[in-house]
Amino acid sequence: MDFEKLYSERALSMRASEIRELLKISQQPEIISFAGGLPSPDSFPLDIIRKITKEILENDGEKALQYGPTEGLMELREIFAEYLKKDGITATYENVLVTVGSQEALDLTAKVFINKGDVVICGLPSYIGGINAYRAIQSRLEGIPLDNDGMAVSLLEDRIKELQKNGHTLKMIYIIPTFQNPAGVVLSEDRRKHLVEIAQKYHLIIVEDDPYSKLRFEGKSLKSIKTYDDNVLYLTTFSKILSPGFRVAFVVGPKEVIRKLVIAKQSTDLCGPVLPQLISYHFIKDNxxxxxxxxxxxxxxxxxxxxxxTMEQYFPPGIEWTHPQGGMFSWVRLPESINTMIMFQDALKEKVAYVHGAAFYVDGSGTNTMRLNFSNPSDEKIEEGIKRLAMVIKRNLK
Ligand SMILES: Cc1ncc(COP(=O)(O)O)c(C=O)c1O
Incomplete structure (x- = not known):
């Protein structure tokens, strides 16, 4: 059968995540990989999870193995709403939806808000899974450049006006304000406020994707964008602080939007798995x-x-990289003469991997950039991998 002729327009517009494809190559054991966005395996609280799981199976086993509510377990929604108070976010269980990873939340927000051709504004660069979720629903993605203070919000209003003038429908701003994936930068407080003003003025939904703010190891915490406006859809996940394998994440938003997302989720997967939700609940409850x-x-x-x-010591001059205060990534900018997608083959020969930057740019730019993950490789491998990468870069500069 010629399936190509049968695929929907939507399926034809979908693209494989370049990171997922890369991961397959870079997971070969001899390769030192800076490519994935995986937590360190040493970060998993195995003993605690072993104990909690045993107790759940002994005391609540039937519930753990049964279907659950689409919204997520009530006790988890309640305790999570309570937990958010520490971060200045006011919510009750009715404002909380438990999703199968934040990736599902991105997909649901796309389904619920976006018609074909609607504009979604995102960072240039931006998280590839977000780009792909909005692309799959045939939105028009418009990128706003980032600098060391995150998205250049000052450029936003003119771009919005221009898009509106050209007859486009604008719906959403998709932003990762804290320890941005891929760039590792943080949106400044002034820009957070300004962004909210613009979103209110032009009736745009802000999707604030926040997997990393808890992973701050330096500097001062900033309030989430959600604290400035209740209409913001706040996405966060336990993938980076507990276990990505649990696939437990949360959307916090206005009740009516949560209700719509729940209906969309019903046709996606009925409900998320209950056991990881119960473990997550006890993990919060037991402090x-x-x-x-x-x-x-x-x-x-x-x-x-x-x-x-190691980069300081071994990278040749003319290369810039971000010094993140948290999260998992540093973003490297090489001279324009280097195309990191082409250089990747050479890196593989030296048994080191990264993600080439253009994968994160909705306009195809960023060909001289790359993302490096530091959370997953061991300390020794980071040092050795950067030395190998330095060698590859030097060779490609010639
Ligand atoms: C910015 C961003 N959003 C969402 C996700 C998806 O996370 P989850 O594991 O919760 O699906 C990731 C994962 O790396 C991410 O970096």
Missing amino acids: HVDKHIPLITKMYKRKKDIMME
Whole structure:
């Protein structure tokens, strides 16, 4: 059968995540990979999870193995709403939807808000899974450049006016304000406020994707964009602070929007798996979250420092990179003459991998950039991998 003729327009517009494809190559054991966005395996609180799981299976086993509500377990929604108060976010369980990873939340927001051709504004660069979720629904993605203070919000209003003048329907701003993936930068407080003003003025939904703010190892925390406007859809996940394999994440938003997202979720997967939700609930209830996070940030600061020091020592002149205060990534800018997608083959020969930057740019630019992950490789591998990468870069500069 000629399936190509049968695929929907939507399926034809979908693209494979370049990172997922890369991961397949870079997971070969001899390759040192800075490509993925994986937490360190040493960050998983295995003993605590073992204990909690045993207790759940003994006391609540039937519930753990049954279907659950589409919204997520009531006790988890309640305790999470309570937990958010510490971050200045006011919510009740009715404002909280539990999703199968933030990736599902991105997909649901796309389904619920976006018609073909609607404009979604995102960072230039931006998280590839977000780009792909909005692209799959045939939105028009418009990128706003980033600098060291995150998205250049001052450019936003003119771009909005121009798009409106050309007859486009604008719906959404998709932003990762804290330790941005891929760039590692943080949106400044002034820009957070300005962004909210613009979104209110032009009736745009802000989707604030926040997997990383808890992973701050230096500097001062900033309030989330959600604290400035209740209409913001705030997405966060347990993937980076507990376990990505649990696929437990949260959308916090106005009740009526949560209701729509729930209906969309019903046709996606009925409900998320119950056992990981129960484990997550006990993890919060027994006060493990705030005890566990400092263990992770201490580890990631050390890894980040090793990466920065080794780059400083071995990278040739003319190369810039971000010095993140948290999260998992540094963003490297090479001279324009280097195309990191082409250089990747050479890197593989030296058994080192990264993600080439153009994958994160909706306008195809960024060909001289790359993303490096420091959370997943061991300390020794970070040092060795950066030395190998330095060699590859030097060779490609010639
Ligand atoms: C910015 C961003 N959003 C969403 C996700 C998806 O996370 P989850 O594991 O919760 O689906 C990631 C994962 O790396 C991410 O970096």
